[in-house]
Amino acid sequence: MSTATLPRTRSRSRVQAPKNPRDYVRIGLWIALAIVMVIWAMPMVFVFLTSIKSEADIFSTSSFAIPGAPEWQNYAEALATGNLMTAGGNSLLIALVKVPVGLFIAAAAAFALSRIRFKYDTLILGAFALGSMVPIQVALGPLFKTILDMGLLNNPLGVILPYIGFGLPMQVFILHGFFTQVPKEIDESVRVDGGGNLRLFLQFILPLSKPALAALFILDFVATWNEYAIALVILQNKASQTVPLAIQSFQSQFTSSYGPLNAFTIMSILPVLIIYLLFQRYFVQGMFTGAVKG
CATH class of the missing domain: 1.10.3720.10 (MetI-like)
Known part of the structure; x- marks a missing residue:
């Protein structure tokens, strides 16, 4: 007497991904981009701030300090x-x-x-x-x-x-x-x-x-x-x-x-x-x- 065997059905549990997954690669790229941008911009900011400072402000204040009264006369003097x-x-x-x-x-x-x-x-x-x-x-x-x-x-x-x-x-x-x-x-x-x-x-x-x-x-x-x-x-x-x-x-x-x-x-x-x-x-x-x- 032969018995028929029914195929087993395997229940596969599906792992649901979180609704709002964090893309750590993208976050890392944005952080790297921000760091590179700051490193690139710092010399330009320094040059621009120095260009609108008086000689007294250049030696008495911080390099990245914003001057109280910009010396736009420096540009006119450079052109002249x-x-x-x-x-x-x-x-x-x-x-x-x-x-x-x-x-x-x-x-x-x-x-x-x-x-x-x-x-x-x-x-x-x-x-x-x-x-x-x-x-x-x-x-x-x-x-x-x-x-x-x-x-x-x-x-x-x-x-x-x-x-x-x-x-x-x-x-x-x-x-x-x-x-x-x-x-x-x-x-x-x-x-x-x-x-x-x-x-x-x-x-x-x-x-x-x-x-x-x-x-x-x-x-x-x-x-x-x-x-x-x-x-x-x-x-x-x-x-x-x-x-x-x-x-x-x-x-x-x-x-x-x-x-x-x-x-x-x-x-x-x-x-x-x-x-x-x-x-x-x-x-x-x-x-x-x-x-x-x-």
Whole structure:
């Protein structure tokens, strides 16, 4: 006599998650972000507070003490005695010429390496990657001799050309990685419509690359604005000075005038801050482009 066995039903107890679980990872990230923000902001707060203090307040009060009567005259004194307007105009001219021209050349080179197949294209890309590792300081001697022979000493073009040359390797390497992520189906559709590489580059690749180009624009603008070594060698008179050279000159003349000196520093970073605020949205998109696959 056979007996039928009924399958056992296992009762599984479901563990209910708490209604409001605490994300400890997110809390830790917020705490780390707050700490980094405080560490980053403290020097800027110190510089700004010092720029609106009198000499007596600087030496008699705490570094982060808010002055009772702000000395805005420090800013007027910095503008009157420093070379900020001329230096700022020179730096702005150099950056507004160098950055767009350099980015366009780098984008064209990256497009050729990512879309046009030719012999030794991988080797050329590797040469660009190696070029980004060469420090500027090793080329200052030959660079000075070359610029002197070209008659471009104390000329904005004398620093624009080296800036473009030294900035190309990293920009080409980054843009090449971005261009390779653009679907190849776009190339095929352009070819079907009778378009060539120029139309593909100008009308499709560049518009699709706005986030990456904006991120590189900000980084390159800041690097060009703050560049010191090449400018110190090439721009030797006061009329052709850039902002970093003007800050050094102002500091050497007014070493003990901490209020005007810090006011001069605050005014020198305003153009960079404005550029960042204008391109902030594209900058964030460009920095995270390619981090998540669609």
